[in-house]
Amino acid sequence: MEKNESGNTMCDAIVVGGGPAGCSAALFLARSNRRVILLDKAKFPREKVCGDAFSGKSVGIARELGVLPEIEKAHQGIVRGLLMVAPNGKKVNVPFRKGPGLEFAGYTVERKLVDDAFFTAARNEPNITLHENFSVTGLLKDEMGRVCEVTGKDLATNEEMKFHSRVVVGADGAGSTISRLLAHPPQPLEHIYTAIRGYWSGIDGLSDDIELFFIDGVLPGYLWVFPMEKGRANVGLGILSSDLKGRKKHPNTILLEAIATHPLLSQRFANAKLEGRIGAWAIPNGSYVKKNFGDGWVLVGDAASLVDPFSGEGVGNALCSGKYAAQAIDAALNDVKEGALPASSLEAYSKMVDERLRPEMLDSYRLQRLSRFRFLLNLFIGKAADKPEARQMIINMMGSNDEKKKVTSPLFYLKLLLP
Ligand SMILES: Cc1cc2nc3c(=O)[nH]c(=O)nc-3n(C[C@H](O)[C@H](O)[C@H](O)COP(=O)(O)OP(=O)(O)OC[C@H]3O[C@@H](n4cnc5c(N)ncnc54)[C@H](O)[C@@H]3O)c2cc1C
Structure with a gap:
């Protein structure tokens, strides 16, 4: 040059x-x-x-x-589908x-x-x-x-x-x-996730679904299990940095405790091994x-x-x-x-x-704010597990902003409450 x-x-x-x-x-x-x-x-x-x-x-x-x-x-x-688990343990599978x-x-x-x-x-x-x-x-x-x-x-x-x-x-x-x-x-801390991840091998019950666990203490973030090779997965979680301030528990402890105690994780991780160390980095949100x-x-x-x-x-x-x-x-x-x-x-x-x-990103921000409310997640995932139309909305939501907007409207939750 x-x-x-x-x-x-x-x-x-x-x-x-x-x-x-x-x-x-x-x-x-x-x-x-x-x-x-x-x-x-x-x-x-x-x-x-x-x-x-x-x-x-x-x-x-x-x-x-x-x-x-x-x-x-x-x-x-x-990745062929998504498993979402609500704070109350109710789960739904949606194929992509x-x-x-x-x-x-x-x-x-x-x-x-x-x-x-x-x-x-x-x-x-x-x-x-x-x-x-x-x-x-x-x-x-x-x-x-x-x-x-x-x-x-x-x-x-x-x-x-x-x-x-x-x-x-x-x-x-x-x-x-x-x-x-x-x-x-x-950047203000409420617009940053502190996120951690590690690799575990020897996990039971992995499929081609990525798994999102909405758990107390992490909302509006979530814990994820993303399957890699057979029995191996990238496992981590993201917590808003503003929520971590003043909290006594380190995110690594929150992750390890969830793996050891969550009813849909503990058995599957009984023989799993953490490879190397858990890494952490910041996620600056849009x-x-x-x-x-x-x-x-x-x-x-x-x-x-x-x-x-x-x-x-x-x-x-x-x-x-x-x-x-x-x-x-x-x-x-x-x-x-x-x-x-x-x-x-x-x-x-x-x-x-x-x-x-x-x-x-703005629609996702609305969803993020709603995800702070465990009762909404319980309602949404619970209804999606029972109602094919609600399940279809999640499938559509993954590919369309208009569908994401529907999920952030109060009318959507009223409709979900109808039998
Ligand atoms: C735990 C965690 C999980 C995530 N999971 C996902 C996921 O599953 N899927 C997804 O899409 N996104 C995920 N993300 C977000 C994703 O990692 C980032 O959005 C993405 O890496 C952004 O790419 P980038 O090129 O902007 O920055 P980076 O990938 O961070 O690249 C920045 C580069 O700049 C270089 N650099 C830095 N400072 C200097 C300097 N002073 N001089 C020269 N070079 C410099 C670095 O060495 C680096 O190579 C996750 C983030 C975290 C922390």
Whole structure:
């Protein structure tokens, strides 16, 4: 790649973070013939604490980027349905449908493998220059106040380096350094889940269903069992960080106690073994609307707080936001011929997020707030277990915002109460 007069490497865009959001942005830009520098502090393949559910939107973008065959090769489980368990122990099974526009079925696949598939695609892309083991620590602005350079350190050699570009994409996840350097205020705790997960082997009674347990002390979050290979599962839970404040019990204790005592788990886990340690990370929810563009920068994925507030799924929105950012940046580079891109040229990205991702996240936020009420969950899951029409609503809800809205309307619960 070319250097400018000061010897800095020049490119169209710098993407900070090589997870799903960053790889998506980098790959879509590169395929529009833009020159990209992709920086990540980790060396790939690297671990990522996650529930490992790869579904819906994620499958669609992986296919579009040509990465799906690698993920299908790597997958450990196929998801064909959902088991929901109410706080009172009542349960319902719902099969997922698959069809045009209804891509419910997905995979469980360790994030180390998913992220490596995307990162390898970026590695093979001639328009992308990769720097792994590179930790970004600073941003520099031009005389117009637009971000135009990132600084950081190669963690292998300790060499300080800087890179110059026309736009910086912050794709550096939940603890985003870029967000902090841009002086975003800290995200309120009621819009963050603290989530933990571990891998257990030797579990009885696993099927192709992902299992969600709504249990006291965790609501509006849930405990999950996501089946991987035979008898092995990713097991974890997410609790709103605001609910954890001042609480004596550590989330690990809540998880281990639930596994040992829940009537639908304890027998199945009697001979199960925890592999390695339980990992924890933050999930920044899309219920919090964060500024995601400005002079010379955009934020994507977790750095932009785009996780579904009900399900906790973030990979799909990370991939989509990377794509939208790339489309907006490509158009802006066509319009503005030189220098760092002004905020006005990048606003299209934020509009795409608001039109295509925000409505679903807001509906999910309504669902999340309702899920705080155990009697509603007991009613909803109990009725769904008995009434085929209510079960059908859950199936529809997984694929449609309109159906999600119905579930958040008081009329829906009145109808459920009718015999
Ligand atoms: C316990 C748990 C379970 C979850 N389960 C699911 C699930 O089942 N399905 C789902 O879809 N989502 C799930 N999520 C959410 C999902 O993990 C995230 O939404 C997703 O990883 C976001 O992708 P991203 O690319 O924005 O960020 P990340 O995947 O976090 O990638 C960020 C990258 O930036 C790099 N980086 C960070 N700082 C710097 C820096 N200063 N310099 C250079 N590089 C840097 C990191 O090394 C990393 O590679 C879960 C999250 C948690 C915590």
